[in-house]
Amino acid sequence: MLSQLRDLDLQLLRLFVTVVECGGFSAAQGELGIGQSTISTQMAKLETRLGFRLCERGKGGFRLTPKGEQVLSATRKLFAAIESFKGEAQGMADKLLGELRIGLSEGLAASVLEQVAEAIRRFRGRNQAVQIELLTAMPAELERRLLQGQLQLAIGYFSGNQAALDYQPLFHERQILYCAEGHPLFERNDISPDELMQADRVHHPYRFVQASEPFQSAPSSAQTEQVDGALAFILSGRHIGYLPEHIASPWLSRGRLRAMDADALSFTVQFHLASHRGQHPGDAQRAFVADLLAAFAPG
Incomplete structure (x- = not known):
């Protein structure tokens, strides 16, 4: 039988x-x-x-x-x-299957979002049936989610001190010191170093980047963890602070913001693509990373 x-x-x-x-x-x-x-x-x-x-x-x-x-x-x-x-x-x-959960820093430039969109376009052109989830959060929150396995990839500028995470350079973002209409220094062209040092400064949205800031003033009564919060403080006319160039651009063109010695006081921040070293990437993740790096490749 x-x-x-x-x-x-x-x-x-x-x-x-x-x-x-x-x-x-x-x-x-x-x-x-x-x-x-x-x-x-x-x-x-x-x-x-x-x-x-x-x-x-x-x-x-x-x-x-x-x-x-x-x-x-x-x-x-x-x-x-x-x-x-x-x-x-x-x-x-031959088919890519599964799920991808990807985190993005809040307040990314439109050009960066276009490059992320190009990576998605490339990936969707593959033989795949992958569910993709995108979320935006603060860099520290993105790192936490990566460490807990809630994300597979994240794009942001990170502390870099998480040994369990792998960081691949992706692009740079320029940060410039600004003051707004109504601030005592807004109309001044002869600002002394002492006056600048006494200005009430907003703590940078991501505090672990402060060491890179070329300008460090003594007083600071304004603190925020988000770019929108920093912009609101600066627009009040009572604080100066750093903003990403693309965030300030529309306010600058309307005459509401002024860049303060952009050549000397600006700095750039390196954005990375982060992933967990201890988690073996699946085929879909490896393919998306390849498409992302291609989308951000120079030229």
């Missing part, structure tokens, strides 16, 4: 179907490339495995038994299912 299906059983079933399609043992010799006695022996093995006769052969010619007819139908369904499985398995081998 056939309780388990083995490779040998599949071979015997294929022989059985060929014999039936050729119309008998003798006619199947050329198709199978083996002698009639071997075919007979193999058919006997299959019948022993099944526990019943599949066909009648002899002077009356070759014909299937009723059970042989049912086995033939079931075998053809089995082989069709195997071919379908092979096709689907091959499709899965």
